[in-house]
Amino acid sequence: MHIRRTNLGSMVTVRNLKKSFGAKWAVDGVSFTVQVGEVLGFLGPNGAGKSTTMRMLTGFIPPSEGEITVGGFSMLEDPIPAKRLIGYLPENAPSYTDMTVLGFLRFAAELRGLRGEANKRAVHRVVEMCFLEPVIHQSIETLSKGYRHRTCFAQSIIHDPQVLVLDEPTDGLDPNQKHEVRTLIRKMGESKAIIFSTHILEEVEAACSRAIIIDRGQIVANGTPEELKQRSTYAGAVTLRIADGSVAQVRQKLEQIPAVAKCAVLSTTPVALRAFATNNGRDLARAIGELAAAERWKIEELHTEEGRLDEVFRSITLPETKREGNP
Protein backbone atom coordinates (compact mmCIF):
# COMPACT_ATOMS: atom_id res chain seq x y z
CA MET A 1 0.00 0.00 0.00
CA HIS A 2 1.79 3.10 -1.22
CA ILE A 3 -0.67 5.62 0.06
CA ARG A 4 0.90 8.22 2.30
CA ARG A 5 -1.27 9.73 4.95
CA THR A 6 -0.21 12.77 6.82
CA ASN A 7 -3.50 13.25 8.56
CA LEU A 8 -4.91 9.95 9.72
CA GLY A 9 -8.62 10.03 10.25
CA SER A 10 -9.64 12.75 7.84
CA MET A 11 -9.72 11.74 4.21
CA VAL A 12 -10.29 15.24 2.90
CA THR A 13 -8.84 18.34 4.50
CA VAL A 14 -9.59 21.80 3.19
CA ARG A 15 -7.86 24.73 4.84
CA ASN A 16 -8.62 28.40 4.32
CA LEU A 17 -9.69 27.91 0.72
CA LYS A 18 -10.18 31.09 -1.29
CA LYS A 19 -11.07 31.81 -4.89
CA SER A 20 -11.58 35.16 -6.54
CA PHE A 21 -13.10 35.85 -9.92
CA GLY A 22 -11.99 39.36 -10.68
CA ALA A 23 -12.78 41.51 -7.66
CA LYS A 24 -15.38 39.13 -6.27
CA TRP A 25 -14.48 36.41 -3.77
CA ALA A 26 -16.52 33.38 -4.83
CA VAL A 27 -15.06 31.33 -1.98
CA ASP A 28 -13.67 33.22 0.97
CA GLY A 29 -11.79 31.19 3.55
CA VAL A 30 -13.53 27.82 3.66
CA SER A 31 -12.09 25.12 5.94
CA PHE A 32 -13.49 21.68 6.71
CA THR A 33 -12.54 18.02 7.00
CA VAL A 34 -14.34 14.86 5.95
CA GLN A 35 -13.64 11.42 7.36
CA VAL A 36 -14.28 8.00 5.89
CA GLY A 37 -17.79 6.96 6.89
CA GLU A 38 -19.07 10.50 6.75
CA VAL A 39 -21.59 12.02 4.34
CA LEU A 40 -21.14 15.77 4.28
CA GLY A 41 -23.97 17.84 2.86
CA PHE A 42 -23.04 21.13 1.27
CA LEU A 43 -25.89 23.59 1.50
CA GLY A 44 -26.28 27.11 0.32
CA PRO A 45 -28.22 29.45 -1.91
CA ASN A 46 -27.39 29.60 -5.62
CA GLY A 47 -24.04 31.26 -6.22
CA ALA A 48 -22.89 30.77 -2.64
CA GLY A 49 -19.70 29.07 -3.80
CA LYS A 50 -20.67 25.40 -3.52
CA SER A 51 -19.71 24.43 -7.07
CA THR A 52 -16.55 26.52 -7.00
CA THR A 53 -15.45 24.80 -3.79
CA MET A 54 -16.11 21.39 -5.33
CA ARG A 55 -14.25 22.29 -8.51
CA MET A 56 -11.22 23.28 -6.47
CA LEU A 57 -11.51 20.18 -4.32
CA THR A 58 -11.46 17.92 -7.38
CA GLY A 59 -8.54 19.77 -8.96
CA PHE A 60 -10.45 21.30 -11.85
CA ILE A 61 -9.76 24.91 -10.94
CA PRO A 62 -6.78 26.12 -8.93
CA PRO A 63 -7.60 28.02 -5.72
CA SER A 64 -6.38 31.57 -5.22
CA GLU A 65 -5.28 30.62 -1.72
CA GLY A 66 -5.49 27.71 0.66
CA GLU A 67 -4.70 24.02 0.89
CA ILE A 68 -6.51 20.87 -0.19
CA THR A 69 -5.38 17.42 0.91
CA VAL A 70 -7.02 14.21 -0.25
CA GLY A 71 -5.86 10.97 1.37
CA GLY A 72 -2.68 12.73 2.43
CA PHE A 73 -1.85 14.03 -1.07
CA SER A 74 -1.86 17.72 -1.78
CA MET A 75 -4.18 18.54 -4.68
CA LEU A 76 -1.96 21.45 -5.67
CA GLU A 77 1.46 19.82 -5.48
CA ASP A 78 0.68 16.17 -6.18
CA PRO A 79 -2.62 16.19 -8.06
CA ILE A 80 -2.50 12.83 -9.87
CA PRO A 81 -2.54 10.52 -6.80
CA ALA A 82 -5.07 12.83 -5.14
CA LYS A 83 -7.34 12.70 -8.19
CA ARG A 84 -7.02 8.93 -8.27
CA LEU A 85 -8.82 8.72 -4.92
CA ILE A 86 -11.73 10.92 -5.99
CA GLY A 87 -14.87 10.12 -7.93
CA TYR A 88 -16.58 13.27 -9.20
CA LEU A 89 -20.04 14.04 -10.51
CA PRO A 90 -19.87 17.60 -11.86
CA GLU A 91 -22.85 19.92 -11.90
CA ASN A 92 -25.34 19.09 -14.72
CA ALA A 93 -23.74 15.64 -15.09
CA PRO A 94 -21.80 16.17 -18.35
CA SER A 95 -20.89 13.26 -20.63
CA TYR A 96 -19.69 12.63 -24.18
CA THR A 97 -23.05 12.56 -25.90
CA ASP A 98 -21.71 10.93 -29.07
CA MET A 99 -20.70 7.80 -27.14
CA THR A 100 -22.78 4.85 -26.03
CA VAL A 101 -23.25 4.33 -22.29
CA LEU A 102 -20.98 1.29 -22.47
CA GLY A 103 -18.30 3.12 -24.45
CA PHE A 104 -18.36 6.07 -22.08
CA LEU A 105 -18.07 3.92 -18.96
CA ARG A 106 -15.26 1.84 -20.47
CA PHE A 107 -13.44 5.05 -21.37
CA ALA A 108 -13.81 6.42 -17.82
CA ALA A 109 -12.63 3.10 -16.35
CA GLU A 110 -9.63 3.08 -18.69
CA LEU A 111 -8.57 6.56 -17.61
CA ARG A 112 -8.87 5.30 -14.04
CA GLY A 113 -6.28 2.66 -14.87
CA LEU A 114 -8.72 -0.25 -15.16
CA ARG A 115 -7.92 -2.49 -18.11
CA GLY A 116 -9.01 -5.81 -19.50
CA GLU A 117 -10.99 -7.98 -17.11
CA ALA A 118 -10.94 -5.36 -14.31
CA ASN A 119 -12.46 -2.84 -16.71
CA LYS A 120 -15.29 -5.19 -17.68
CA ARG A 121 -16.04 -6.05 -14.05
CA ALA A 122 -16.05 -2.40 -12.99
CA VAL A 123 -18.40 -1.41 -15.82
CA HIS A 124 -20.68 -4.34 -15.08
CA ARG A 125 -20.82 -3.41 -11.39
CA VAL A 126 -21.83 0.23 -11.93
CA VAL A 127 -24.29 -0.65 -14.69
CA GLU A 128 -26.05 -2.86 -12.17
CA MET A 129 -25.84 -0.34 -9.33
CA CYS A 130 -27.22 2.51 -11.44
CA PHE A 131 -29.84 0.44 -13.35
CA LEU A 132 -28.34 1.27 -16.75
CA GLU A 133 -28.80 -2.21 -18.27
CA PRO A 134 -31.68 -1.24 -20.63
CA VAL A 135 -29.75 1.61 -22.32
CA ILE A 136 -26.21 0.29 -22.27
CA HIS A 137 -25.80 0.21 -26.07
CA GLN A 138 -27.67 3.44 -26.66
CA SER A 139 -25.93 6.66 -27.62
CA ILE A 140 -26.01 9.07 -24.66
CA GLU A 141 -27.62 11.87 -26.68
CA THR A 142 -30.72 9.73 -27.15
CA LEU A 143 -31.19 9.22 -23.39
CA SER A 144 -33.59 10.93 -21.01
CA LYS A 145 -32.17 13.30 -18.42
CA GLY A 146 -32.49 10.72 -15.65
CA TYR A 147 -30.46 8.15 -17.56
CA ARG A 148 -27.83 10.70 -18.55
CA HIS A 149 -27.51 11.71 -14.95
CA ARG A 150 -27.13 8.14 -13.80
CA THR A 151 -24.55 7.48 -16.52
CA CYS A 152 -22.39 10.29 -15.21
CA PHE A 153 -22.99 9.12 -11.66
CA ALA A 154 -21.91 5.61 -12.69
CA GLN A 155 -18.70 7.10 -14.08
CA SER A 156 -17.94 8.71 -10.72
CA ILE A 157 -18.08 5.43 -8.79
CA ILE A 158 -16.51 3.20 -11.46
CA HIS A 159 -13.17 2.87 -9.62
CA ASP A 160 -14.86 2.44 -6.22
CA PRO A 161 -13.28 5.66 -4.97
CA GLN A 162 -12.61 6.43 -1.34
CA VAL A 163 -13.76 10.00 -1.80
CA LEU A 164 -16.91 10.88 -3.68
CA VAL A 165 -17.70 14.46 -4.64
CA LEU A 166 -21.20 14.95 -6.01
CA ASP A 167 -22.42 18.33 -7.22
CA GLU A 168 -26.21 18.30 -6.97
CA PRO A 169 -26.55 14.54 -7.48
CA THR A 170 -30.35 14.55 -7.48
CA ASP A 171 -30.89 17.60 -9.66
CA GLY A 172 -33.38 16.90 -12.43
CA LEU A 173 -34.37 13.44 -11.21
CA ASP A 174 -37.92 12.33 -10.51
CA PRO A 175 -38.94 11.56 -6.89
CA ASN A 176 -38.28 7.82 -7.24
CA GLN A 177 -34.85 8.37 -8.74
CA LYS A 178 -34.07 10.93 -6.05
CA HIS A 179 -34.92 8.37 -3.43
CA GLU A 180 -32.70 5.76 -5.10
CA VAL A 181 -29.75 8.12 -5.29
CA ARG A 182 -30.13 9.15 -1.65
CA THR A 183 -30.27 5.52 -0.56
CA LEU A 184 -27.17 4.81 -2.63
CA ILE A 185 -25.31 7.77 -1.11
CA ARG A 186 -26.22 6.73 2.41
CA LYS A 187 -25.13 3.16 1.76
CA MET A 188 -21.84 4.15 0.15
CA GLY A 189 -21.23 6.67 2.91
CA GLU A 190 -20.52 3.84 5.31
CA SER A 191 -17.19 3.08 3.65
CA LYS A 192 -16.32 6.31 1.86
CA ALA A 193 -15.92 9.99 2.49
CA ILE A 194 -18.75 11.66 0.58
CA ILE A 195 -19.32 15.33 -0.07
CA PHE A 196 -22.45 16.38 -1.90
CA SER A 197 -24.06 19.68 -2.57
CA THR A 198 -27.75 20.34 -2.75
CA HIS A 199 -30.28 23.02 -2.16
CA ILE A 200 -32.97 20.54 -1.20
CA LEU A 201 -33.13 20.55 2.58
CA GLU A 202 -34.98 17.28 3.02
CA GLU A 203 -32.04 15.64 1.26
CA VAL A 204 -29.73 16.73 4.03
CA GLU A 205 -31.93 15.06 6.62
CA ALA A 206 -32.31 11.96 4.45
CA ALA A 207 -28.68 11.30 3.59
CA CYS A 208 -26.19 13.42 5.53
CA SER A 209 -24.32 12.70 8.70
CA ARG A 210 -23.12 16.31 8.76
CA ALA A 211 -24.04 19.49 6.96
CA ILE A 212 -22.23 22.69 6.13
CA ILE A 213 -24.15 25.78 5.16
CA ILE A 214 -22.20 28.15 2.95
CA ASP A 215 -23.20 31.68 2.06
CA ARG A 216 -21.29 34.26 0.04
CA GLY A 217 -18.25 32.03 0.00
CA GLN A 218 -18.11 31.50 3.75
CA ILE A 219 -19.19 28.71 6.05
CA VAL A 220 -22.01 29.99 8.25
CA ALA A 221 -22.97 26.71 9.94
CA ASN A 222 -21.37 23.30 10.40
CA GLY A 223 -22.95 20.42 12.32
CA THR A 224 -25.16 17.36 12.22
CA PRO A 225 -28.66 17.95 10.84
CA GLU A 226 -29.97 17.60 14.42
CA GLU A 227 -27.57 20.21 15.72
CA LEU A 228 -28.56 22.58 12.97
CA LYS A 229 -32.23 22.07 13.69
CA GLN A 230 -31.57 22.97 17.33
CA ARG A 231 -30.75 26.44 16.11
CA SER A 232 -34.29 26.86 14.95
CA THR A 233 -36.65 28.91 17.12
CA TYR A 234 -39.09 26.06 16.63
CA ALA A 235 -36.74 23.62 18.34
CA GLY A 236 -38.38 22.43 21.55
CA ALA A 237 -41.55 24.44 20.94
CA VAL A 238 -44.77 22.70 22.00
CA THR A 239 -48.00 22.71 20.06
CA LEU A 240 -51.11 22.31 22.15
CA ARG A 241 -54.69 21.81 20.97
CA ILE A 242 -57.60 21.45 23.40
CA ALA A 243 -61.28 20.79 22.86
CA ASP A 244 -62.77 23.72 24.77
CA GLY A 245 -61.81 26.76 26.83
CA SER A 246 -60.87 30.32 26.04
CA VAL A 247 -57.72 31.13 24.14
CA ALA A 248 -56.82 34.14 26.25
CA GLN A 249 -57.10 32.17 29.45
CA VAL A 250 -55.03 29.26 28.21
CA ARG A 251 -52.43 31.62 26.85
CA GLN A 252 -52.15 33.44 30.14
CA LYS A 253 -51.65 30.16 32.02
CA LEU A 254 -49.03 28.97 29.55
CA GLU A 255 -47.04 32.17 29.74
CA GLN A 256 -46.78 31.72 33.48
CA ILE A 257 -44.58 28.65 32.93
CA PRO A 258 -40.97 29.85 33.35
CA ALA A 259 -39.63 27.83 30.36
CA VAL A 260 -42.07 29.47 27.94
CA ALA A 261 -40.54 32.40 26.10
CA LYS A 262 -43.66 33.40 24.22
CA CYS A 263 -46.90 31.99 22.98
CA ALA A 264 -48.45 32.11 19.54
CA VAL A 265 -52.14 31.51 18.86
CA LEU A 266 -52.70 29.13 15.99
CA SER A 267 -56.49 29.07 16.09
CA THR A 268 -59.28 30.05 18.50
CA THR A 269 -61.83 27.28 17.79
CA PRO A 270 -60.61 24.73 18.55
CA VAL A 271 -58.09 26.33 20.84
CA ALA A 272 -54.59 25.77 19.48
CA LEU A 273 -51.41 27.44 20.66
CA ARG A 274 -47.73 27.08 20.21
CA ALA A 275 -45.42 27.73 23.15
CA PHE A 276 -41.80 28.56 22.28
CA ALA A 277 -39.18 27.36 24.73
CA THR A 278 -36.58 29.64 26.28
CA ASN A 279 -33.90 26.98 26.40
CA ASN A 280 -34.09 24.19 23.87
CA GLY A 281 -35.03 21.72 26.57
CA ARG A 282 -37.43 18.86 26.06
CA ASP A 283 -39.13 19.32 29.44
CA LEU A 284 -41.54 21.95 28.18
CA ALA A 285 -44.04 19.34 27.02
CA ARG A 286 -44.08 17.75 30.47
CA ALA A 287 -44.62 21.10 32.19
CA ILE A 288 -47.50 21.88 29.87
CA GLY A 289 -48.92 18.38 30.36
CA GLU A 290 -48.89 18.83 34.12
CA LEU A 291 -50.54 22.22 33.76
CA ALA A 292 -53.22 20.74 31.53
CA ALA A 293 -53.92 17.97 34.02
CA ALA A 294 -54.23 20.50 36.84
CA GLU A 295 -56.53 22.74 34.76
CA ARG A 296 -58.47 19.71 33.45
CA TRP A 297 -58.04 20.74 29.82
CA LYS A 298 -59.23 18.16 27.31
CA ILE A 299 -56.06 17.67 25.30
CA GLU A 300 -56.50 16.75 21.63
CA GLU A 301 -52.94 17.27 20.59
CA LEU A 302 -49.66 17.86 22.38
CA HIS A 303 -46.35 17.53 20.64
CA THR A 304 -42.82 18.91 20.68
CA GLU A 305 -41.49 20.49 17.49
CA GLU A 306 -38.15 19.25 16.20
CA GLY A 307 -36.95 22.45 14.67
CA ARG A 308 -37.02 23.27 11.01
CA LEU A 309 -34.00 23.17 8.78
CA ASP A 310 -35.53 25.49 6.23
CA GLU A 311 -36.08 28.13 8.87
CA VAL A 312 -32.47 27.79 10.06
CA PHE A 313 -31.31 27.98 6.47
CA ARG A 314 -33.31 31.13 5.81
CA SER A 315 -32.28 32.82 9.01
CA ILE A 316 -28.52 32.32 8.51
CA THR A 317 -28.18 32.76 4.77
CA LEU A 318 -28.92 36.30 3.77
CA PRO A 319 -32.35 36.92 2.39
CA GLU A 320 -32.83 38.92 -0.80
CA THR A 321 -29.58 37.74 -2.30
CA LYS A 322 -28.44 39.88 -5.17
CA ARG A 323 -26.42 37.20 -6.82
CA GLU A 324 -26.43 35.71 -10.26
CA GLY A 325 -26.52 31.97 -10.83
CA ASN A 326 -23.61 29.65 -10.13
CA PRO A 327 -20.32 30.85 -11.56
Added chain:
Amino acid sequence: MSEAILERSANAQTVTDASAKPAWTDALRHILTIAKREVSGYFASPIAYVFIVIFLLLSGFLTFMVAGFFEHGQANLLSFFAWHPWLYLFLVPAVGMRMWSEERRLGTMELLLTMPITPWQAIVGKFLASWLILALALALTFPLVITVNYLGHPDNGVIFTGYLGSLLLAGAYLSIAAMTSAMTRNQVVSFILSLVVCLFLILAGWPPVTDLLTQWASPWFVQTIAAFSVVTHFDGLQVGVIDSRDVLFFLSVILFSLFTTSVILRAHRAG
Protein backbone atom coordinates in the same frame (compact mmCIF):
# COMPACT_ATOMS: atom_id res chain seq x y z
CA MET B 1 -9.47 3.87 8.59
CA SER B 2 -7.80 0.48 8.24
CA GLU B 3 -11.20 -1.05 7.69
CA ALA B 4 -11.80 1.32 4.85
CA ILE B 5 -8.54 0.28 3.24
CA LEU B 6 -9.43 -3.39 3.60
CA GLU B 7 -12.83 -2.77 2.14
CA ARG B 8 -11.40 -1.40 -1.01
CA SER B 9 -12.20 -3.75 -3.81
CA ALA B 10 -9.98 -5.39 -6.38
CA ASN B 11 -10.64 -2.40 -8.61
CA ALA B 12 -9.01 0.03 -6.26
CA GLN B 13 -6.12 -2.41 -5.90
CA THR B 14 -5.50 -2.28 -9.64
CA VAL B 15 -5.44 1.50 -9.50
CA THR B 16 -2.76 1.43 -6.81
CA ASP B 17 -0.74 -1.11 -8.78
CA ALA B 18 -0.92 0.97 -11.92
CA SER B 19 0.64 3.87 -10.08
CA ALA B 20 3.69 1.76 -9.30
CA LYS B 21 4.61 1.46 -12.99
CA PRO B 22 6.84 4.03 -14.68
CA ALA B 23 5.10 7.30 -15.30
CA TRP B 24 5.72 7.33 -19.05
CA THR B 25 3.87 4.07 -19.76
CA ASP B 26 0.96 5.49 -17.81
CA ALA B 27 1.19 8.71 -19.80
CA LEU B 28 1.30 6.79 -23.08
CA ARG B 29 -1.71 4.72 -22.09
CA HIS B 30 -3.69 7.82 -21.16
CA ILE B 31 -2.78 9.49 -24.46
CA LEU B 32 -3.85 6.37 -26.36
CA THR B 33 -7.11 6.07 -24.41
CA ILE B 34 -8.00 9.68 -25.15
CA ALA B 35 -6.93 9.43 -28.79
CA LYS B 36 -9.01 6.27 -29.23
CA ARG B 37 -12.09 7.98 -27.80
CA GLU B 38 -11.53 10.99 -29.99
CA VAL B 39 -11.17 8.93 -33.19
CA SER B 40 -14.31 6.96 -32.38
CA GLY B 41 -16.02 10.32 -31.76
CA TYR B 42 -15.06 11.47 -35.26
CA PHE B 43 -16.48 8.32 -36.80
CA ALA B 44 -19.59 8.30 -34.60
CA SER B 45 -20.52 11.64 -36.13
CA PRO B 46 -20.39 12.32 -39.88
CA ILE B 47 -17.38 14.66 -39.48
CA ALA B 48 -14.70 12.13 -40.44
CA TYR B 49 -16.60 10.81 -43.46
CA VAL B 50 -17.58 14.25 -44.69
CA PHE B 51 -14.04 15.52 -44.31
CA ILE B 52 -12.47 12.58 -46.12
CA VAL B 53 -14.93 12.63 -49.00
CA ILE B 54 -14.73 16.38 -49.48
CA PHE B 55 -10.95 16.36 -49.24
CA LEU B 56 -10.70 13.65 -51.89
CA LEU B 57 -13.23 15.29 -54.21
CA LEU B 58 -11.72 18.76 -53.91
CA SER B 59 -8.12 17.65 -54.25
CA GLY B 60 -9.09 15.59 -57.28
CA PHE B 61 -10.97 18.48 -58.83
CA LEU B 62 -8.17 20.98 -58.19
CA THR B 63 -5.46 18.63 -59.43
CA PHE B 64 -7.12 17.43 -62.61
CA MET B 65 -9.53 20.15 -63.65
CA VAL B 66 -7.92 23.36 -62.40
CA ALA B 67 -4.20 22.61 -62.37
CA GLY B 68 -4.35 20.44 -65.48
CA PHE B 69 -2.48 17.41 -64.21
CA PHE B 70 -2.60 15.61 -67.54
CA GLU B 71 -1.85 18.66 -69.70
CA HIS B 72 1.52 19.11 -67.98
CA GLY B 73 2.62 15.73 -69.20
CA GLN B 74 4.97 15.42 -66.21
CA ALA B 75 5.27 12.43 -63.93
CA ASN B 76 5.10 14.28 -60.60
CA LEU B 77 2.53 15.36 -58.05
CA LEU B 78 3.44 19.04 -57.89
CA SER B 79 0.05 20.10 -59.20
CA PHE B 80 -1.54 17.97 -56.47
CA PHE B 81 0.45 19.23 -53.50
CA ALA B 82 0.51 22.88 -54.62
CA TRP B 83 -3.13 23.22 -53.58
CA HIS B 84 -2.73 21.80 -50.11
CA PRO B 85 -1.95 25.02 -48.22
CA TRP B 86 -5.22 26.45 -49.56
CA LEU B 87 -7.28 23.30 -49.31
CA TYR B 88 -6.25 22.70 -45.72
CA LEU B 89 -6.97 26.32 -44.90
CA PHE B 90 -10.69 25.51 -44.84
CA LEU B 91 -10.76 21.80 -44.13
CA VAL B 92 -8.34 21.51 -41.21
CA PRO B 93 -9.98 24.19 -39.03
CA ALA B 94 -13.28 22.40 -39.73
CA VAL B 95 -11.83 19.21 -38.26
CA GLY B 96 -10.09 20.89 -35.34
CA MET B 97 -12.70 23.46 -34.35
CA ARG B 98 -14.57 21.13 -32.01
CA MET B 99 -11.49 19.73 -30.28
CA TRP B 100 -11.74 21.81 -27.09
CA SER B 101 -14.74 24.05 -27.72
CA GLU B 102 -17.00 21.00 -27.66
CA GLU B 103 -15.47 19.93 -24.33
CA ARG B 104 -16.18 23.37 -22.97
CA ARG B 105 -19.73 23.47 -24.33
CA LEU B 106 -20.68 20.04 -23.02
CA GLY B 107 -18.86 20.55 -19.72
CA THR B 108 -16.94 17.33 -20.26
CA MET B 109 -13.71 19.26 -19.82
CA GLU B 110 -14.46 19.27 -16.10
CA LEU B 111 -14.80 15.51 -16.23
CA LEU B 112 -11.67 14.97 -18.33
CA LEU B 113 -9.38 17.24 -16.33
CA THR B 114 -10.44 15.86 -12.95
CA MET B 115 -9.39 12.38 -14.09
CA PRO B 116 -5.96 11.26 -12.86
CA ILE B 117 -4.25 12.50 -16.04
CA THR B 118 -2.24 15.61 -16.83
CA PRO B 119 -3.69 18.25 -19.18
CA TRP B 120 -0.77 17.56 -21.53
CA GLN B 121 -1.86 13.97 -21.99
CA ALA B 122 -5.32 15.14 -22.95
CA ILE B 123 -3.99 17.83 -25.32
CA VAL B 124 -1.60 15.45 -27.08
CA GLY B 125 -4.14 12.61 -27.23
CA LYS B 126 -6.79 14.80 -28.80
CA PHE B 127 -4.32 16.35 -31.24
CA LEU B 128 -2.93 13.01 -32.39
CA ALA B 129 -6.43 11.63 -32.98
CA SER B 130 -7.39 14.50 -35.26
CA TRP B 131 -4.05 14.34 -37.02
CA LEU B 132 -4.69 10.67 -37.67
CA ILE B 133 -7.95 11.53 -39.42
CA LEU B 134 -6.09 14.02 -41.63
CA ALA B 135 -3.38 11.44 -42.32
CA LEU B 136 -6.02 8.91 -43.26
CA ALA B 137 -7.57 11.29 -45.78
CA LEU B 138 -4.14 12.01 -47.21
CA ALA B 139 -3.30 8.30 -47.42
CA LEU B 140 -6.48 7.70 -49.40
CA THR B 141 -5.03 9.75 -52.27
CA PHE B 142 -2.76 6.76 -53.02
CA PRO B 143 -4.43 6.07 -56.42
CA LEU B 144 -2.72 9.24 -57.61
CA VAL B 145 0.70 7.75 -56.79
CA ILE B 146 -0.25 4.57 -58.63
CA THR B 147 -1.43 6.62 -61.61
CA VAL B 148 1.79 8.59 -62.05
CA ASN B 149 3.83 5.44 -61.61
CA TYR B 150 1.72 3.73 -64.29
CA LEU B 151 1.91 6.63 -66.72
CA GLY B 152 5.57 7.51 -66.29
CA HIS B 153 8.65 7.22 -64.13
CA PRO B 154 8.28 9.71 -61.29
CA ASP B 155 10.82 10.27 -58.55
CA ASN B 156 9.06 8.49 -55.70
CA GLY B 157 11.46 10.10 -53.23
CA VAL B 158 10.05 13.50 -54.17
CA ILE B 159 6.53 12.15 -53.85
CA PHE B 160 7.38 10.86 -50.38
CA THR B 161 8.77 14.20 -49.21
CA GLY B 162 5.69 15.82 -50.75
CA TYR B 163 3.45 13.68 -48.59
CA LEU B 164 5.64 14.32 -45.55
CA GLY B 165 5.38 18.07 -46.14
CA SER B 166 1.64 17.87 -46.59
CA LEU B 167 1.23 15.87 -43.38
CA LEU B 168 3.37 18.34 -41.43
CA LEU B 169 1.44 21.25 -42.90
CA ALA B 170 -1.86 19.66 -41.86
CA GLY B 171 -0.42 19.10 -38.37
CA ALA B 172 0.65 22.73 -38.08
CA TYR B 173 -2.80 23.98 -39.11
CA LEU B 174 -4.44 21.48 -36.80
CA SER B 175 -2.40 22.60 -33.80
CA ILE B 176 -3.51 26.17 -34.49
CA ALA B 177 -7.13 24.99 -34.68
CA ALA B 178 -6.59 23.20 -31.34
CA MET B 179 -5.34 26.44 -29.84
CA THR B 180 -8.24 28.56 -31.08
CA SER B 181 -10.78 25.92 -30.07
CA ALA B 182 -9.46 26.15 -26.51
CA MET B 183 -10.29 29.85 -26.54
CA THR B 184 -14.04 29.58 -27.00
CA ARG B 185 -17.00 27.32 -26.50
CA ASN B 186 -18.31 28.43 -29.87
CA GLN B 187 -17.17 26.26 -32.77
CA VAL B 188 -17.85 28.92 -35.40
CA VAL B 189 -15.65 31.45 -33.61
CA SER B 190 -12.99 28.80 -33.23
CA PHE B 191 -13.18 28.00 -36.97
CA ILE B 192 -12.86 31.61 -38.06
CA LEU B 193 -10.01 32.39 -35.67
CA SER B 194 -7.92 29.46 -36.82
CA LEU B 195 -8.67 30.25 -40.46
CA VAL B 196 -7.38 33.79 -39.99
CA VAL B 197 -4.20 32.63 -38.25
CA CYS B 198 -3.55 29.99 -40.92
CA LEU B 199 -4.24 32.49 -43.67
CA PHE B 200 -1.61 34.77 -42.17
CA LEU B 201 0.87 31.89 -42.14
CA ILE B 202 0.21 31.34 -45.84
CA LEU B 203 0.19 34.96 -46.96
CA ALA B 204 3.41 35.82 -45.11
CA GLY B 205 5.36 33.77 -47.62
CA TRP B 206 3.06 33.69 -50.62
CA PRO B 207 4.91 35.14 -53.64
CA PRO B 208 2.24 37.73 -54.59
CA VAL B 209 2.41 39.14 -51.05
CA THR B 210 6.18 38.97 -50.65
CA ASP B 211 6.62 40.62 -54.06
CA LEU B 212 4.38 43.43 -52.92
CA LEU B 213 6.27 43.79 -49.65
CA THR B 214 9.69 44.01 -51.33
CA GLN B 215 8.58 47.21 -53.07
CA TRP B 216 8.61 49.21 -49.85
CA ALA B 217 10.27 47.08 -47.15
CA SER B 218 13.90 46.07 -46.80
CA PRO B 219 14.72 42.52 -47.97
CA TRP B 220 15.68 41.25 -44.50
CA PHE B 221 12.27 42.29 -43.19
CA VAL B 222 10.47 40.49 -45.99
CA GLN B 223 12.62 37.43 -45.43
CA THR B 224 11.95 37.42 -41.71
CA ILE B 225 8.23 37.60 -42.29
CA ALA B 226 8.42 34.94 -45.00
CA ALA B 227 10.35 32.67 -42.64
CA PHE B 228 7.18 32.43 -40.54
CA SER B 229 5.17 31.26 -43.51
CA VAL B 230 4.15 27.67 -44.01
CA VAL B 231 4.45 28.13 -47.78
CA THR B 232 8.20 28.85 -47.62
CA HIS B 233 8.83 25.64 -45.70
CA PHE B 234 6.27 23.61 -47.59
CA ASP B 235 7.77 24.40 -50.99
CA GLY B 236 11.17 23.05 -50.00
CA LEU B 237 9.68 19.67 -49.23
CA GLN B 238 7.81 19.66 -52.55
CA VAL B 239 11.00 19.58 -54.57
CA GLY B 240 12.35 16.57 -52.68
CA VAL B 241 14.59 18.37 -50.18
CA ILE B 242 14.20 17.33 -46.57
CA ASP B 243 15.75 20.33 -44.89
CA SER B 244 15.83 19.79 -41.14
CA ARG B 245 14.93 23.48 -40.75
CA ASP B 246 11.67 22.98 -42.63
CA VAL B 247 10.74 19.93 -40.59
CA LEU B 248 11.76 21.74 -37.42
CA PHE B 249 9.64 24.72 -38.42
CA PHE B 250 6.47 22.64 -38.64
CA LEU B 251 7.27 20.72 -35.48
CA SER B 252 7.91 23.94 -33.59
CA VAL B 253 4.64 25.46 -34.82
CA ILE B 254 2.87 22.34 -33.52
CA LEU B 255 4.70 22.40 -30.17
CA PHE B 256 4.20 26.11 -29.71
CA SER B 257 0.48 25.93 -30.50
CA LEU B 258 -0.09 22.95 -28.22
CA PHE B 259 1.84 24.67 -25.46
CA THR B 260 -0.32 27.77 -25.95
CA THR B 261 -3.37 25.50 -25.82
CA SER B 262 -2.29 24.31 -22.39
CA VAL B 263 -1.74 27.89 -21.24
CA ILE B 264 -5.19 28.93 -22.49
CA LEU B 265 -6.84 25.95 -20.82
CA ARG B 266 -5.09 26.69 -17.55
CA ALA B 267 -6.06 30.36 -17.73
CA HIS B 268 -9.65 29.37 -18.47
CA ARG B 269 -9.75 27.07 -15.44
CA ALA B 270 -8.14 29.66 -13.21
CA GLY B 271 -11.00 32.02 -14.12
